[in-house]
Amino acid sequence: MRLGMVIDLKRCIGCYGCQIACKAEHGTRPGTTYARVVKREWGVYPNVKKLSIPVLCMHCAEPPCVEVCPTGASQKRSEDGIVFVESDFCVGCRACVMSCPYGARYFQDEQRDYFDTGENEYEQALYAAHQAGVVEKCDFCRHRLEQGQEPACSANCMCKARIFGDLEDPNSEVSRLIREEGGFQLNPELGTDPSVYYLPPDR
Amino acid sequence: MMTTEAASQVYEDTWIPSACGMCYNQCGIRGHRIDGTLVKVEGNPDNPIGRGRLCARGLAGIQLLYDPHRVNRPLRRTNPEKAIGGDPGWQEIGWDEALDEITTRLKAVREEDPRGLYFAGTVISLAPLMHALGTFLPAFGTPNSFVSDGHHCGNAEHILARTLHASVTTNPDVAHCSYLLLFGCQAGLGTYYALTTMAQDVADARIRGMKVVAIDPFLGSAAEKADEWVPIKPGSDGALACAMLNLLLNEYELYDADYLRDHADGPYLLTEDGWYARDRESGRPLVWDANAAYARPFDATDLGTVALDGVYQVDGRPCRTVFRALREQVAKWTPEAAAEVTTVSAETIRKIAREFGEAASIGKTIVIDGQELPHRAASALYFKGAHGHDNAWSTSLAIELLNEVIGASNVPGGLLGTNPVCFGHPETGFPRWEPGADVDGLLEAGALLYNDPHGRSPGWPPPPTSAELPNLRDLVGWPITTCFTPAALNDHENFSFDHRPEVLINYGSNLLMSAARPEVCFEAFKDTFVICFNLHSDETAEALADIVLPDTSYLERLDPIPNFTRHHHPVGMGDWGHTIRQPMVEPLFERRHFSEVLLELGGRLGITEPMNLLTNHLYGLVAPHALAPDEQYTWREIADHAYKGWFGEERGLDWFEEQGVITWPKKVEEVYWKPFIHARAPLYNEWVKRSGEQVAKIAQERGMKGIDTEGFVPLPDWKPCRAWKPRDGYDLQAIYYRVPWHTFSMTYENPWLDEISRGEPYSYFVCINTATAHAKGIADGDPIEVEGVDGGTIRGRARLTQGVHPEVLAVANNGGHWAQGMPFARGKGVFFNQLLPMDLEHTDLVSLSMDCDARVRVQKVPEA
Structure with missing residues (x-):
């Protein structure tokens, strides 16, 4: 099994729901956004286009971050291909942050809270799960998968633009969409073979 | 709710169903509470409002609950100098002290002249707002209420949603639509009503092939996703719509004659001076019976073929049909003329008009749930970008008539009123509301904001009678979100009001920022005793408030009907969902629910009895669930009465706290009601013409300046904003x-x-x-x-x-x-x-x- 995600750029309206769905699920600290949105604009008025591109960890089949990790903290799960960080092994060297071409990793250096007034009740409860001095990233919500749920970002997406499933199952929805709707990976030339695919915005 | 006791230190792990309050849409949510701390808010999959998917704002609401800058205790001003940006010198006081002072003030006002109490609210906290407007304020005896950001709301749109769609708002039936034309609106693509549900439906429709054209000066989130972005000069949307009407009616002849003849006032005859030609005996509007070659009342039992178009002699005078009048009215709006004012090319205007008219599939039908219905697969929708101007009425009317002329109004694929027909829960038949026809055969909405047991609310629009209320309710009483109060107070000599605002209760709104430039509202209320009931000490509180009361956020309070069901409920088939909003945590610190405080104030002021009677009216409560007049109820008891009244003895507050939402399937006759309810949509707005003359007369009698009634037009035109x-x-x-x-x-x-x-x-x-x-x-x-x-x-x-x-x-x-x-x-x-x-x-x-x-x-x- 190889778990992956299809992000339909035609459905996506760039609302940032994924960024906050992820934030709400994981309670990450300021500046850490496992899921985020990139906005691009091109053309000349009035023939101009904008595009919102949601990004997250690509869960590469050939992940450079795992390769460069000196301690084995960055790993790829053999059973489903999820790339994750075992925080207890991470020494915070940040080699993985440098090696990731998709900007998907976040070093937890500053222990800031959001309001700069000391952690509020919510932050006290949620930040306990986030160690200082380590690198954090998307893990396709492993804790939710264990309970039979899909990742928070795809479960919430109000345009149903994120579809999660098994890339190795030819009958899965993700496989069908990639096959029939022209699915593509970001930066295929890097040879990382991402497990996140995109569907073109104009089709 | 479920509480578990595990071996670990976790003594509580609970999910609580409720309703969002981060915008006016009030989607279904559920919250995860562990050991008393709310750790997550997400969409509630059991709730048809959002179907378990939530926008960024709703997901982020938890940071409003735990914002360290919230107001947590009552505050009193110590600096007597009120100023924009000034320091009020807040001093914390107790609730008793605050309410004692407020009671004393309010008692004095009520004895002197109850109209001295003013009220400002916000649509974000819709349920408490409605409770105040529906019970406390009328019981107190003041008509002086307004919505602070009202003019940024859908004022003109709400009027036409009522006259044409029997509702307060509209949304397109994207499930059956193939062409969606957005005028300054981002339905399902970023903002607007029922966003979280509409986003799913619009995305599905676009994948299916629905084309979206976004008319907007800015390439925002709707234009980004549109198949075509048509940049337009702000305030000129009405000219574009008039040109499209001209093309559809006079050049392409793409219009739904059957709809206009049978379901609108298209065949009604107009006199030369612009009134409906009426039957001398019955007073009913006349139509031309082509078989009899005679003008007859529209509801005559043996009418022959009714003429939609033409000019006919009635009592020796020429009378045009409304349809003919509309054709002639828009004839001057050639695409070239519209291009000059909109900056949209004539070629583009022609293309859009033709695509829109052809997509409507005029004459085609579709079978839904066994009913054969007209299928008009095109919708024109508009909001603030188009009508946020001082030509709002005419602009909105022009855009609405695009849907009317192609028959895409309250039928599959067209523009739907947001749920104007509800037959109620199958077991109780309640809540219930439905439109009908008035004596002229025109559409009359069902109960819109109140749960009237009869489901109807006749007598609208109210005629202009005077100009003595700063919110202009007596002059122009039909915009729902009236907002003009501060400006009228500043212009009080022109209006000659005989009373001044002694006390202002400002609930949840930030007047100074939300209305216009801050000086306007500051000037209006700087000499008033101001009570701000709010989440933060905001700009308005710091400039104007004498006392600030700490409000509960939507995550800390009980609202039995958070959304009054119809406005923000998704349109189209699917389920009805009647939701509870309940505290996910008990109110933190000394925060209190506005509705509960109003109950206490009502008791202190001795107006509990009228409040109880008005509560029965607001929630449509009849025996045995009506409140007894003289009893002092808690907020929870009122919620329990309301739920049992609507959904039966076994479904009281306890049931809703446990279940969160009650759902039942919508009927096709509710959703696509137009073919089933014979009430005509008024293309011609005789009431606006009449109201304009009445307003002008009142202004002249009172010597008022600046009352311009040129905009009171019965048919659309365009003038620059x-x-x-x-x-x-x-x-x-x-x-x-x-x-x-x-x-x-x-x-x-x-x-x-x-x-x-x-x-x-x-x-x-x-x-x-x-x-x-x-x-x-x-x-x-x-x-x-x-x-x-x-x-x-x-x-x-x-x-x-x-x-x-x-x-x-x-x-x-x-x-x-x-x-x-x-x-x-x-x-x-x-x-x-x-x-x-x-x-x-x-x-x-x-x-x-x-x-x-x-x-x-x-x-x-x-x-x-």
Whole structure:
């Protein structure tokens, strides 16, 4: 099994729901956004286009971050291909942050809270799960998968633009969409073979 | 709810169903509470409002609950000098002390003249707002209420949603639509009603092949996804719609004659002076019976073929049909004429009009749930971008009539009123509301804001009678979100009011930022005793409040009907969902629910009895579930009465706290009601013409200045809004647009949403067209100053973009807070409303819509 995600750029309206769905699920600290949105604009008025591109960890089949990790903290799960960080092994060297071409990793250096007034009740409860001095990233919500749920970002997406499933199952929805709707990976030339695919915005 | 006791230290792990309150849509949510702390809010999959998917704002609501800057205890002003941006010198006081003083003040006002109590509210907290408007204020005896941000709401749209769709708002039936035309609106693509559900449905429809055309000066989130972006000069949408009507009616002949003849007033005859020609005996409007070659009442039992088009002699005088009048009215709006004022090319106007008319599939039908219905697969929808101008009425009417002429109104694929027909829960038949026809055969809405047991609310629109109320309810009583009060108070000599505001209760609204430039509301209430009941010590509280009372957020309170079911409920087939809002945590600190405090104040003031009777009316409660007049009820008891009254003895408050939402399937006769309820949509607005004459007469009798009734037109036309016209070297128009992750100005205090805006390229900047900026020597990121021709200057940083009309500056929402009590929000984004005056000159009197754009010039300024 190889778990992956299809992000339909035609459905996506760039609302940032994924960024906050992820934030709400994981309670990450300021500046850490496992899921985020990139906005691009091109053309000349009035023939101009904008595009919102949601990004997250690509869960590469050939992940450079795992390769460069000196301690084995960055790993790829053999059973489903999820790339994750075992925080207890991470020494915070940040080699993985440098090696990731998709900007998907976040070093937890500053222990800031959001309001700069000391952690509020919510932050006290949620930040306990986030160690200082380590690198954090998307893990396709492993804790939710264990309970039979899909990742928070795809479960919430109000345009149903994120579809999660098994890339190795030819009958899965993700496989069908990639096959029939022209699915593509970001930066295929890097040879990382991402497990996140995109569907073109104009089709 | 489920509480578990595990071996670990976790003593509580609970999910609680409720309703969101981060914008007016009130979607279904559920919250995860562990050991007393709310750790997550997400969509509730059991609730048809959102179906388990939530926008960024709703997901971020938890940071409103635990915001360290919330007001937690009552505050009293110690600095007697009130000033915008001044320091009130807050001193914490107890609830008893606060309510004692408020009671004393209110008692004195009520004895002197109850109209001395004023009330301002916000639509975000809809349920408590309705409770105040429906019970406390009328029981107290004051009519002086207003919605602070009312003119930024759908004033004109709400009127036409009522006359044409029997509702308060509209949404397109995208499940059966193939062509969606958006005029300054982002339905399902960023903002607007039932967003979280509409987003799913619009995405599905677009994948299915529905084409979206976005008419908007700014390439916002709807235009980004549209198949075609049509940039337009702000305030000119009405001219574009008139030209499209002209093409559909006079050139392409793409219109639904059957609909216009049988379901609208298309065949009604008009006299030369613009009134319905009426039967001498019955007073009923006349139509032309082509078989009898005679004018007869529209409801005559043996009518022959009714003529839709033409001019006929009635009593020796020529009478046009309404349809003919409309054709003639829009004839001057050639695509070329519209191109001049809109900057949209005539070629594009022709293309859109033809595509829209052809997509309507006039004459085709579709079978849904065994019923064969007209299928008109095109919708034109509009909101603030189009009607946020002082030509709002006429603009909105022109756009609405696009749907009417192709018959795409309350049928599959067309524009639907938001749920104007409800037959009630199958077991109780309640709540129930449905429209019908008035004596002229025209559509009359069912109960819209109240749960009247009879399901109807006749007697609308109220005729103009006087000009003695600052909210203009007696002059123009039909805009729901009346907003004009502060401007009228400042112009009180012109209006000659015989009373002044002694006390203002300001609930949940931030008047100084949300209405217009802050001086307007400050001037109106600076000598008034002001009570702010709010989440933060905001700009209004710090400038004006004598006492601030700490409100509960939507995550800490009980609201039995958070959304009054119909307005923000998704349209189309699917389920009804009647939701509870309940506390996910008990109110923190000393925060209290506004509705509970009003109950206590009612008891202190001795108005419990009228409040109870009005509560019965508000919730449509009849025996045995009606409140007894003389009993003092708790808020929970009232909720229990309401639920049992609607859904049966076994489904009281306990049931809803456990289940969260009750659902049942919608019927096709409810959703696509137009073929089933014989009530005609008025294309011709005789009532507006009549009201205009009455308003003019009242103004003349009272010697009032500035009451311009030229806009009271029965058929659409276009005139420029004030900001449309270039003046004195002010060469640009400034507009605001809305982003999907902010609600007005209130969410700028939310750090998760702020993080979005800081990472997003546009929303904290002033967007200016790249070529325009270059011509002015402005580079990306430059500090700039935008100066309005009618006063007001705003500052921000320039964001150069190709995605905005060259004559337009675009600002997201309304940011730039300055209150000490909102330190996180302070200085973020741009305070757009500083550019907006608020007066008769900038207001469309028919709809109380204000020009929400401004004629400006821009210059680069040195770094601060």
